[in-house]
Amino acid sequence: MTDNTAAALRDDYLARLDEAMRGLPHGVASDIREGIAEELDGLDAAATAERIASLGDPRGIAREAEDEVPSAPPLVHPAPMPAPPAPRTPMTATRGFAIAAALTLSFGGIVVPVIGWFVGAVLVSLSAMWRTWEKAVAILVPLVVTGLSFLVVSTMTGFTTGSASGSSTSGEVPPAANPLLPSFGEWHLLILLGFLLVPASGLWLLWRMRGRGLR
Numbered sequence: 001m002t003d004n005t006a007a008a009l010r011d012d013y014l015a016r017l018d019e020a021m022r023g024l025p026h027g028v029a030s031d032i033r034e035g036i037a038e039e040l041d042g043l044d045a046a047a048t049a050e051r052i053a054s055l056g057d058p059r060g061i062a063r064e065a066e067d068e069v070p071s072a073p074p075l076v077h078p079a080p081m082p083a084p085p086a087p088r089t090p091m092t093a094t095r096g097f098a099i100a101a102a103l104t105l106s107f108g109g110i111v112v113p114v115i116g117w118f119v120g121a122v123l124v125s126l127s128a129m130w131r132t133w134e135k136a137v138a139i140l141v142p143l144v145v146t147g148l149s150f151l152v153v154s155t156m157t158g159f160t161t162g163s164a165s166g167s168s169t170s171g172e173v174p175p176a177a178n179p180l181l182p183s184f185g186e187w188h189l190l191i192l193l194g195f196l197l198v199p200a201s202g203l204w205l206l207w208r209m210r211g212r213g214l215r
Contacts, residue, residue: 006045013052020062032065098129106202129209138205142197
């Protein structure tokens with residue numbers, strides 16, 4: 001056999017070895033190929049054939065190398081991070097709180113006179129379901145109307161009592177009632193109107209709240 005024959009045997013064996021080790025990691029396959037190539041390098045045709053016979057089938061070499069290659073550790077996928085909890089809606093921004101506030105404003109004064117209404121006014125002012133002007137109308141209008149009614153009635157009652165006492169003492173005839181001023185009974189109706197505005201204001205707030213966000 002000639003040197004050309006030795007080279008052909010060597011190249012054929014290395015080619016078959018490359019094909020058999022295709023599934024091995026590149027570094028492992030490269031080291032094995034270089035080692036076998038060095039063993040076959042410089043041999044004549046007879047020695048090359050003998051050495052190839054001793055090495056055996058390239059597929060056997062590839063299987064042995066595959067058995068010795070440590071298996072890659074399984075990929076560990078990190079557990080997904082839990083989503084941050086959604087921020088809790090403040091109690092004062094809930095629809096239930098607003099309904100309780102409006103009902104307390106309307107009827108709290110009936111259950112606990114005066115104090116119940118003030119509690120309802122505070123709850124309404126804390127609620128986020130109404131605009132500022134809506135709260136102001138619901139709280140101030142009944143308060144102003146009722147307060148002015150009491151003030152006017154007290155003033156008119158004192159004036160009428162003083163006039164009647166002065167007239168009876170001096171013997172003069174009491175002056176006739178001014179038709180332009182409301183009578184005593186009409187002032188009482190005005191006070192009653194102020195009291196009726198209290199429950200009406202809470203019901204008005206409930207009406208204004210319709211269609212707004214449900215929470």
